[in-house]
Every structure is written in structure tokens, then in C-alpha cells.
Amino acid sequence: MKMKIGNPARNAGGKSAVFLVRTFIQTGAVLLASATLSTRGAEGLVGHYYSGYNVVSNRIVFEGLPLVSTQTNTVFDFWNGSRYHDWNPIGSGYYTVHWSGYLHITESGTYGFGTISDDGSEIWIDGRMVVDNNEEQWYDWQEAYCYLGAGYHTIEITLYEAESYSGIEVWWLQPSQGMSELPYTGETFHSTPPVFNSNTLWEILSAPAISTEAPFVNPYLMIHPGASTHTAALTWPGFTNVDYYLESSTTLTNWTGVGGAIPGISGIMTQTVNQAQPHTFFRLRLE
Structure with missing residues (x-):
């Protein structure tokens, strides 16, 4: 059974995390003069689409699943805002998607990342999980915030579909935007589709901020x-x-x-x- 966990209009404190709670921090960097757009890879993230799904210790696992297709995606909006929508990139049945590549940060600061997904989804940056939206759920929203230095960072997005409706949107909030209301509101995603908030400053994650390769990746300190x-x-x-x-x-x-x-x-x-x-x-x- 799919359940709604929490209220998307609030920061679900049990899941959200800010990285700045230890005595180390992901580094900031200034790009080399030669690290221009002409030296980076194609825009977008490489998506590996698998048949079936596997969740181990509440983490999405794609190893061992049959690979159906590989494609590069540049705009992470795979949901049309309706609870009746069923985005199935492999045709039919359960599936898992693993996107990977690089995030190009031009301004050091605290960034917000969020997903609305059915079923579970995760965002990993520089090998650390940023967003944990991993439930067998109807469309549910979860966001978190972290500090990123200017430069290139590795990014991975995972999604699995277990039953009925499916889809995902990936959003981010840049430091220059300041604080913002969330993209969606709604008390019960199960029975009522969440309402889009036109006042939001969050943006769908898309090219040219993402790329398949990077000339340099920020050092993991x-x-x-x-x-x-x-x-x-x-x-x-x-x-x-x-x-x-x-x-x-x-x-x-x-x-x-x-x-x-x-x-x-x-x-x-x-x-x-x-x-x-x-x-x-x-x-x-x-x-």
C-alpha cells in the first residue's frame, strides 16, 4: 500500500539534512581557465533504465537488474502533475532508473534539492546522499539543503517504481534565489493531487547545469x-x-x-x- 509521509509544505525534518554539522565541508573551487564549456561532455545525465526494482536497507539498488536501455536526459520533469499519470520509460512493469553525471556549480553557496516521485527517489552529490525520498508511496515531496563550492560535482539520481502510478520531478534552488516556498503544496497526495505553487523560486533541474563529463571535479575533502x-x-x-x-x-x-x-x-x-x-x-x- 502506498502512503503519504508528512506534509510537503513543511521541511520533513526526519529526512532533510544539512551537511554542515561536522568539522569538515565539501570544498569550493575556482575552475581552471581552460575548463570551459567546450571541454565538458554532452549536456544532461546518463540514465540507465532497468527492469524490476530492488530496495535493500531502505536504499535503491540497481546492480543485478536487467538493463533495458541507456539514454541521456537533459530535463528532469517526468510527471504531468496528475495523480493518474503513469510514466513508464521501459514500456510496462516495475522499473528502476539510475542517472549519473556532473553538476556544474557557478556560485558557491547553500543549494536546495528536492524530488516529487512515485515511488521512491534519492539524490546523491559527491557520493553523499542529499535527498532521501525513498518510500513506496504516492507522489511525495522531499527536499534538503547543502553547501557546494563552485566547480563540478558528481551527481546521481535514482528512482524505482513498485506499483501503479509513477514519475519524478527533480528540483533545485540556487543561492541567488534566496529562501523560497516549495514548488508543491497539499495535505494528502494520496487522494488529492498536490497543487503547484506558482510563487516558488525552485527550478526544474536541467541542462546546462548538468553534463555527462567534467574537466575537473571538486576535490572531496x-x-x-x-x-x-x-x-x-x-x-x-x-x-x-x-x-x-x-x-x-x-x-x-x-x-x-x-x-x-x-x-x-x-x-x-x-x-x-x-x-x-x-x-x-x-x-x-x-x-
Whole structure:
């Protein structure tokens, strides 16, 4: 049986998450001068469409399912706003879709991501789950927020269909838009289609913000306990022929440089830093 979980007009706190709750942060980056649109791949995300579905420990799993087709999608709007709509990209039957590629961020800041889907859906950025809308449900909305630095980030979107109606829309809210009302409202998605909110500043995720390849991907910055008190070791996968600049902040608003240029290498890079404050955030930019 499909159930509506929560009220889409509110932030469903049990599912939503903001990444900035630890003493590390996904990095910011400035693109290389040569990293222009001409060097990136085709616009859109590559979608692998599978027959059947598999959910393990409340996560959508596509490995082992029969692959039906592969196609590139540039606009993530596969729902016509009606609870009677049944989008089935493989023709008939249960299915799973796994989209993957890169998200091009031009402005560092806090981004919102959300899906309305039937059944479950997820959004993963840089290997971490951002949106958990994974229920066997009628069309349900879920959003979350995270900080992203300028540059390219990996993105994955998964969707599975278990029974009756199906479809998905993927939305995002850019920092320049500020706070916004959600795209849909409605107390009960089960019996009443949600109502589109024309005042929303959220936008359907689409090209050119997404691409199948990227010239550079923002480094995934991790923090580990240092060898002595109040120190930490930062690690990230490096690139050659670029310089990295490390910055720190306790407010996420004002950033201060830590040392000078760090020449890039092809491999895991490590930098030891002082961490006098209990909540210090770090980010990288590359030039």
C-alpha cells in the first residue's frame, strides 16, 4: 500500500539534512581557465533504465537488474502533475532508473534539492546522499539543503517504481534565489493531487547545469584527527598541473587563507592544519 509521509509544505525534518554539522565541508573551487564549456561532455545525465526494482536497507539498488536501455536526459520533469499519470520509460512493469553525471556549480553557496516521485527517489552529490525520498508511496515531496563550492560535482539520481502510478520531478534552488516556498503544496497526495505553487523560486533541474563529463571535479575533502592535540589532517584526491589553496572559517561567511599554494599531485594529498576552534570548516579552491 502506498502512503503519504508528512506534509510537503513543511521541511520533513526526519529526512532533510544539512551537511554542515561536522568539522569538515565539501570544498569550493575556482575552475581552471581552460575548463570551459567546450571541454565538458554532452549536456544532461546518463540514465540507465532497468527492469524490476530492488530496495535493500531502505536504499535503491540497481546492480543485478536487467538493463533495458541507456539514454541521456537533459530535463528532469517526468510527471504531468496528475495523480493518474503513469510514466513508464521501459514500456510496462516495475522499473528502476539510475542517472549519473556532473553538476556544474557557478556560485558557491547553500543549494536546495528536492524530488516529487512515485515511488521512491534519492539524490546523491559527491557520493553523499542529499535527498532521501525513498518510500513506496504516492507522489511525495522531499527536499534538503547543502553547501557546494563552485566547480563540478558528481551527481546521481535514482528512482524505482513498485506499483501503479509513477514519475519524478527533480528540483533545485540556487543561492541567488534566496529562501523560497516549495514548488508543491497539499495535505494528502494520496487522494488529492498536490497543487503547484506558482510563487516558488525552485527550478526544474536541467541542462546546462548538468553534463555527462567534467574537466575537473571538486576535490572531496576529508578531515582526520591529527598526530597532536588541536591538529587535524586534511586529505583529498589531487590533480596535477593545478595549485590548491586551503581556506578556513568558523562562520561559513568569512574565509581565511591557510598557508600558500599547494602544488597538486595525481593521488591522495594531505595537509596538516591547526584546529583551535571546536567547529572549524575548511574548503579548497584550485587554480
